[in-house]
Amino acid sequence: MSAIKIENLHKTYASGVHALKGLSFEIKKGEFFALLGPNGSGKTTMINILAGPTIKTSGTVKIGGTDIEKDREKTKMILGVVPQEISFDSFFSVNEVLILQSGYYGIKNNQKYIDEILEKLNLQDKKHANTRALSGGMKRRLLVAKALVHKPKVLVLDEPTAGVDVELRHNLWHYMRKLNKEGLTILLTTHYLEEAESLCTRTAIIDKGELVALQKTKDLIQSMGNAKKLTLTFGKKVSKIPEALLPFDPKKQNDHEIILHFETQDINKILKALESIKYPIVDLDLQGKKLEDVFIELTYNRNGKL
Ligand SMILES: Nc1ncnc2c1ncn2[C@@H]1O[C@H](COP(=O)(O)OP(=O)(O)OP(=O)(O)O)[C@@H](O)[C@H]1O
Ligand SMILES: [Mg+2]
Structure with a gap:
């Protein structure tokens, strides 16, 4: 079964911008999939349609076999999303943000799991820090932690390593690889192409809202000749x-x-x-x-x- 299936997806914003022009592709369960494209090509639009805040104009989107229009609650539970934009309620500490996020999914008493995620993301020292006191790279890692609290089956990451320093970026890669090995399906967008090259088995490239390539990452590179x-x-x-x-x-x-x-x-x-x-x-x-x-x-x- 597919983890995400998108068919003929269109999005035209109220401003008239036709951001997605009939996008179709499928991500299989357990895949580590890269979605690449220049600025403004429609990546975040597509992710926001999966996650909820953006409403599609037409086409169908299925998550774990369920149409997002038929059962939003179910598809939201399957999905963990790391958004491109960083925004936290600045009154809360790192730990409180994660407890609140768990509550949003009806999960209680998961402090042990929260501590585990914080450790994996090298945020344990910041557990009680106010989110205002975090650096940009720390905030981005907190977004990853937030996306994982309800143990989603599919993780969607919209530029998770933007602004994260080299060492921590490698830590994050290591962690994502491990999660993927354990069975998590991952959709990653990034502008660091070596990141997609080293992590993702398949790569889609979109440009101006259209799919221009979709292949095994290795084959895509070889398609350029030797x-x-x-x-x-x-x-x-x-x-x-x-x-x-x-x-x-x-x-x-x-x-x-x-x-x-x-x-x-x-x-x-x-x-x-x-x-x-x-x-x-x-x-x-x-x-x-x-x-x-x-x-x-x-x-x-x-x-x-x-
Ligand atoms: N809320 C919005 N209202 C109107 N137009 C929008 C909105 N969000 C995005 N767009 C437009 O839709 C197009 C696709 O934008 P999108 O943010 O999806 O691109 P992206 O591939 O994520 O780019 P980036 O790599 O810069 O993050 C752009 O032309 C953008 O200006
Ligand atoms: Mg974007």
Whole structure:
């Protein structure tokens, strides 16, 4: 059974903005799914339709097999949502926020579970701090804790790591991976593409309210071919690109750097060419295609923005 099933979803805001234009996709139970898209492509609109605050214009949305229009209460219980916007009632402490949130779902006496989540999210020291006294990254982690108090089956995260520092971001990844392994279905939106690349088995890319890609993350990256980019740094000024490098689409970056492009199967040709040139090479940097390249190709380049 699917965890989330969206069919031909449209949203037109009162302002006339057509934010979602017939979006359809399905997230299977247990998946770790990435939803990517540039600013304004409709990610938050879609998530807010799942979560409740935004009403769809047309189409159907099912959560755990139940239509959101048929049984809102049931679908709300299945879902835990980490919203993009941070807002807390600033009168409460971290612990109180989580107790109140539990009460909202009719859950009592779950302090032990709350403590467990606080520890996993490195917030245990802030348990009694007022939410006003939290840093941006701490607030974001508190949003994650809030989304988990009722033990949802599907967790939807709208940019959960925005503003979270590197170490804590890695902690959060580790925690999300663990939750997913334990059976939680996760839908993640992020602008950190390496995050989607390392966590999510499938990736959807939307642009201007339309689906432009949906594949296994690995396949999506491979769909760009096996092209590689090699940056050569020379120990002295390169006045003219050496002839041996010409077959590899060379681009002069500056006086000391040349970027080459080639397919993986041509690796021996490029090694031979490098041997034959006279300039001293002092450094090389080899890069394969990344999810980021696919993303740029399918969104900005498609629109002629770059
Ligand atoms: N409440 C609203 N009223 C009117 N228009 C809105 C509203 N919320 C969003 N929009 C518009 O809908 C479009 C999609 O916005 P949305 O917030 O869903 O994008 P997003 O993909 O989440 O972007 P970001 O990456 O910046 O968070 C944008 O054109 C936005 O201006
Ligand atoms: Mg958004």
